[in-house]
Amino acid sequence: MTRPTEIILLRHGHSTANAKAILAGRDKTVGLSKRGFEQAQKVAEQLDALTIARVVVSPLLRARQTVAPFLASHPQIEVVKDLGIIEMEYGEWSGKSLARLSKKPLWREIQSKPSSVRFPDGESFLEMLGRSTEAVARLALPGKTTVFVSHGDVIKAITAHYLGLHLDQFQRIAIDPASITRIVIHSGQAIVAETNSTTHLKERVSTNAAPTLGGGAGPSIKSGKRSR
Numbered sequence: 009m010t011r012p013t014e015i016i017l018l019r020h021g022h023s024t025a026n027a028k029a030i031l032a033g034r035d036k037t038v039g040l041s042k043r044g045f046e047q048a049q050k051v052a053e054q055l056d057a058l059t060i061a062r063v064v065v066s067p068l069l070r071a072r073q074t075v076a077p078f079l080a081s082h083p084q085i086e087v088v089k090d091l092g093i094i095e096m097e098y099g100e101w102s103g104k105s106l107a108r109l110s111k112k113p114l115w116r117e118i119q120s121k122p123s124s125v126r127f128p129d130g131e132s133f134l135e136m137l138g139r140s141t142e143a144v145a146r147l148a149l150p151g152k153t154t155v156f157v158s159h160g161d162v163i164k165a166i167t168a169h170y171l172g173l174h175l176d177q178f179q180r181i182a183i184d185p186a187s188i189t190r191i192v193i194h195s196g197q198a199i200v201a202e203t204n205s206t207t208h209l210k211e212r213v214s215t216n217a218a219p220t221l222g223g224g225a226g227p228s229i230k231s232g233k234r235s236r
Contacts, residue, residue, distance in 0.1 A: 012194035014153040015144060016058070017163045019223060020070040021047035021186040026225035031109060032070075033102030033222075034095050040073045047186035047209055052078035054188065054208035061152035062086045064143070066094045071157045074186065092143025093158040098221070099130020106220060118221065123175045137165045137175055148193075160223015163189060170198045184213055184226035 021044030025032035032038040040048060055078045063079065065071050067089045079087060101109055109115060118125050126132035140162050148154045158166075160183045168178035170191050182204050183189065190202040206213050212227055 010195075011151040012192050013148055013150050015148050015191040015193070016055075016060075016153060016155040017166060017183075017189040017191070018051065018074065018155055018157045019160055019163050019183050019185055019187050020066070020068075020074040020157065021045070021051070022225060023070045023185070025222075026185060029106045029225065031098055031101055031104055031106055031222050032095070033098040034068065035103060036069060039069045044070070044074070044185065048074045048077050050208050050210075051075070051186050051188075052081070055155065056081075058153055060085055060155055061149050062088065062147070062154045063157065064088045064090050064093060064147045064154060065157040066159060066162075067091065068095055068159075071159070075155070075157045088147060090143050090147060092139045092146070093156055093162055095159040095222075096127075096133075096136045096161050097131035098127045100128040101130065101221075106222075109221065119179055121176050122178065133161075133165070133175055133178075136162060137169065140166050141169050160185075161221065164223065167191075167200060167203060171200050182213060183223045184211075185223070187213070187226075 021040045023032060023038050023044055024041050025035070025038045027041045051074060063075055063085055065075055065087065079085065114125065122133040144156060144166055163183045164178045164181045165175065167181050167189055168175060184204055184206055186206070186209055188202065188205045192199045192201050204213050
């Protein structure tokens with residue numbers, strides 16, 4: 009029996025931009041926050057339990073830092089940097105506060121009909137969906153497990169695609185920092201087996217019901233702690 013193809017979508021950990029509620033976009037200087045580095049260690053422990061053949065990572069610093077602890081102890085694993093899963097190009101919106109951006113007229117269209125939106129001097133959601141799903145199809149190793157380390161909106165779009173949802177519904181999906189989403193493909197059929205899992209972080213998933221850009225910062229540390 010042919011082994012299924014497994015796709016692990018890992019969002020980068022909590023970043024310095026998340027901490028400031030800023031839309032980082034493709035800022036190459038934005039790295040993980042202290043909390044994000046702690047999450048990266050827990051991600052490494054979770055991935056250790058899997059047999060991973062390839063890691064595909066967004067070229068941006070925060071994505072590379074998230075998977076670095078795991079790769080440090082698994083130098084034999086193939087690593088591919090690919091622009092297909094890089095963060096969305098938000099153009100003029102990059103580097104702005106989310107609170108400020110949420111007051112712009114375009115924000116409402118982003119939440120209700122993202123398929124019609126192109127960011128000023130930036131990318132459209134349809135372009136992001138096309139290049140990210142193409143990258144996953146191109147780089148997922150058949151019959152093996154491939155990890156894709158990417159960004160909130162990108163992972164939401166990929167997940168919506170495999171769920172058979174229209175892009176206009178992708179805001180219904182939550183993808184927290186350092187969360188894991190797992191897709192299994194067998195005999196040409198895709199099953200989204202797990203979405204936005206944060207059990208390895210000992211954090212609850214985000215309870216923020218307001219859709220945002222960039223995937224959001226996830227639950228606060230205080231509210232994210234599990235009771236013992």
